[in-house]
Amino acid sequence: MNGRILLLEGVDPGAKANFEAAGWEVDLRAGALGEADLVAVIGGFDAVGIRSKTQITPRVLEAARNLRAVGTFCIGTNQVALDDAHRLGIPVFNAPFSNTRSVAELVMAEVVFLARKLGDRSREMHEGVWKKTAKDCHEVRGKTLGIIGYGHIGRQVGVLAEAFGMNVIFHDIISQLPMGNNTPAGGGLDEVLSRSDFVTLHVPATAQTEDMIGAAELAKMPPRSHLLNLSRGNVVVIEALAAALASGHLAGAAIDVYPEEPRTNDEPFSSPLQGLENVILSPHIGGSTEEAQVAIGQEVSTKLIHFLQRGLTAGAVNFPEADLAVRPGAARVQHVHRNVPGVLGDVHRIAASHGANVLGQVLVTDAEMGYLLMDVDSHADEVVADVGKLPTTLRVRRLY
Numbered sequence: 268m269n270g271r272i273l274l275l276e277g278v279d280p281g282a283k284a285n286f287e288a289a290g291w292e293v294d295l296r297a298g299a300l301g302e303a304d305l306v307a308v309i310g311g312f313d314a315v316g317i318r319s320k321t322q323i324t325p326r327v328l329e330a331a332r333n334l335r336a337v338g339t340f341c342i343g344t345n346q347v348a349l350d351d352a353h354r355l356g357i358p359v360f361n362a363p364f365s366n367t368r369s370v371a372e373l374v375m376a377e378v379v380f381l382a383r384k385l386g387d388r389s390r391e392m393h394e395g396v397w398k399k400t401a402k403d404c405h406e407v408r409g410k411t412l413g414i415i416g417y418g419h420i421g422r423q424v425g426v427l428a429e430a431f432g433m434n435v436i437f438h439d440i441i442s443q444l445p446m447g448n449n450t451p452a453g454g455g456l457d458e459v460l461s462r463s464d465f466v467t468l469h470v471p472a473t474a475q476t477e478d479m480i481g482a483a484e485l486a487k488m489p490p491r492s493h494l495l496n497l498s499r500g501n502v503v504v505i506e507a508l509a510a511a512l513a514s515g516h517l518a519g520a521a522i523d524v525y526p527e528e529p530r531t532n533d534e535p536f537s538s539p540l541q542g543l544e545n546v547i548l549s550p551h552i553g554g555s556t557e558e559a560q561v562a563i564g565q566e567v568s569t570k571l572i573h574f575l576q577r578g579l580t581a582g583a584v585n586f587p588e589a590d591l592a593v594r595p596g597a598a599r600v601q602h603v604h605r606n607v608p609g610v611l612g613d614v615h616r617i618a619a620s621h622g623a624n625v626l627g628q629v630l631v632t633d634a635e636m637g638y639l640l641m642d643v644d645s646h647a648d649e650v651v652a653d654v655g656k657l658p659t660t661l662r663v664r665r666l667y
Contacts, residue, residue: 366554413463
């Protein structure tokens with residue numbers, strides 16, 4: 268066996284099979300672990316895979332004496348202390364593509380549900396109430412959908428919305444190529460809010476997006492419009508949204524993420540949005556389809572295997588990206604070091620002192636860190652031992 272992998276929160280079993288086929292021992296667990304429990308076990312693993320509930324805190328990282336990489340089997344990485352992981356030379360990988368279709372489909376389903384008040388009608392029928400009415404129920408064709416955050420998910424939502432006959436406008440802080448007839452809003456966020464019958468949020472959790480939709484922003488939306496949030500729980504001020512719904516300014520909302528969420532299915536859920544008319548509440552299931560979980564399991568496990576066995580960092584969110592083709596007969600040295608002048612020269616002098624010929628290498632850096640992959644023809648263990656003594660070295664190992 269190469270080493271041990273810890274997979275938490277019911278990561279798809281296909282990821283476990285992928286690791287085992289590559290020669291790794293896998294501990295697959297259904298639930299999340301709290302900080303204290305994770306600190307107690309993390310030292311025995313080379314990599315850990317989580318979803319959204321487990322927090323990889325600075326304390327956890329400091330206890331992870333053997334940890335080489337973290338995989339978040341989801342889009343978000345805000346549950347990981349990325350700066351601390353970077354400082355310790357631990358790359359973090361996520362799955363930015365694999366569940367985009369699942370989220371986009373749910374968005375469009377909820378747009379139709381809100382337009383037709385289907386959530387209320389379904390609840391009434393379960394309670395034995397027959398309320399056949401067309402009042403305040405509309406087609407979505409010809410309506411305007413405003414997308415805030417035009418990344419992988421936002422673009423797919425835009426394509427699907429056009430197929431429904433909707434007009435699509437969007438805003439993103441980064442210039443994005445429009446899909447189909449989707450149109451960027453020249454007036455930015457305010458224009459999207461003021462022109463849209465439905466506003467859907469697809470932004471990451473950052474300092475800039477925290478509480479970005481509050482009372483002032485909701486007031487800019489047209490009367491009887493709708494808000495959807497399937498992005499991050501701290502993007503919308505829930506109390507302000509509840510007030511806008513209760514007053515009748517907004518006609519409905521669909522919320523999948525919350526500022527505070529139960530850690531397990533056994534814990535209760537409470538929100539000011541409960542009991543309000545035409546409000547769809549779902550338990551953070553935007554990407555929770557079997558297809559998405561299979562795809563995420565394959566995407567993240569493959570990235571982790573490529574890093575653990577070959578040192579490749581393509582797709583890491585907190586690490587310089589490096590790729591180096593495998594050379595038959597070569598031994599690969601992986602070196603993470605402080606980004607200061609002269610490190611590469613020091614490594615080359617050590618290799619030369621042992622008679623090791625460098626067959627290929629790649630060095631990538633950011634402001635603080637340098638990451639070197641170097642293939643040598645011989646004496647790799649001796650090179651690793653001496654490179655590890657350099658004061659600039661953070662981590663060094665022979666991969667094969």
